[in-house]
Amino acid sequence: MSLHRRTVLVLPLAVAATGAAAQSAVQSAASENFAAAERAILAGRTPIAGGIEIDMPPLSENGNSVDLSIRVDSPMTEDDHVAAIHILSERNPFPRVARFALSPRAGRAEVATRIRLATTQTILVLAETSKGQVHRAGREVIVVLGACVDGG
Amino acid sequence: MSGSIIARITLPESAKKGEVVPVRVIVRHPMERAVDAPGLRPVPRRILHTLRVTYAGAEVFRMEMSPGIAANPYVEFTTVAVETGPMVFEWEEDGGAVYRREAQLVVA
Numbered sequence: 001m002s003l004h005r006r007t008v009l010v011l012p013l014a015v016a017a018t019g020a021a022a023q024s025a026v027q028s029a030a031s032e033n034f035a036a037a038e039r040a041i042l043a044g045r046t047p048i049a050g051g052i053e054i055d056m057p058p059l060s061e062n063g064n065s066v067d068l069s070i071r072v073d074s075p076m077t078e079d080d081h082v083a084a085i086h087i088l089s090e091r092n093p094f095p096r097v098a099r100f101a102l103s104p105r106a107g108r109a110e111v112a113t114r115i116r117l118a119t120t121q122t123i124l125v126l127a128e129t130s131k132g133q134v135h136r137a138g139r140e141v142i143v144v145l146g147a148c149v150d151g152g
Numbered sequence: 153m154s155g156s157i158i159a160r161i162t163l164p165e166s167a168k169k170g171e172v173v174p175v176r177v178i179v180r181h182p183m184e185r186a187v188d189a190p191g192l193r194p195v196p197r198r199i200l201h202t203l204r205v206t207y208a209g210a211e212v213f214r215m216e217m218s219p220g221i222a223a224n225p226y227v228e229f230t231t232v233a234v235e236t237g238p239m240v241f242e243w244e245e246d247g248g249a250v251y252r253r254e255a256q257l258v259v260a
Contacts, residue, residue: 065222089220097220105212105232107172112228116185116220 047136069112185219
């Protein structure tokens, strides 16, 4: 009985802690640079080049809204699926642009969104699989008129 | 808990069981990113930082967003049609507001 009560007491704390960690992962990105963000996601793993198709216009007139779609080669089964896709920006004020969490219920590892780009730069995509591998691909994009950040 | 937000969710009219269906979501939001430049009055950051999608008893998709996501955030993803039922979309905004919308997926 006392064990049960203890479990109940500890549970909200554990949930609060993981919630705070998830929040700070995105918010602490402000102080972290591009290379550090990539290292943090890789966590010591060596990325595999390729396996990712990035579709983004090579030249963008306006950095306020740039179409970006990502497709990762994966069978998306319980054993072998893409669990997370990260979009990193080399020269935005915040290197971590977005993170997508997927499961086998997605059917395909395909996402698309619209991002802000401060200036001409490389966009890096990292895809983490359920087997612990990380796929990595980058694309250069020329931005004529950047999203107005830091005068950039 | 759920305030007002304008969202457009696009699903196929119906799907076969096991079919991979595309889901497109666009929501009206400024994604205010606290630009602090000379001559500008600083505005506090106010973005939608998370979109969580649940369907047929499980979270099927989650997107964590930053100020690097364009205003009126758009996202497209896929999900396997399991059963007829609601797909629930929940956005979390800076400051703790949560917006919730539902769309029905019909599985034939």
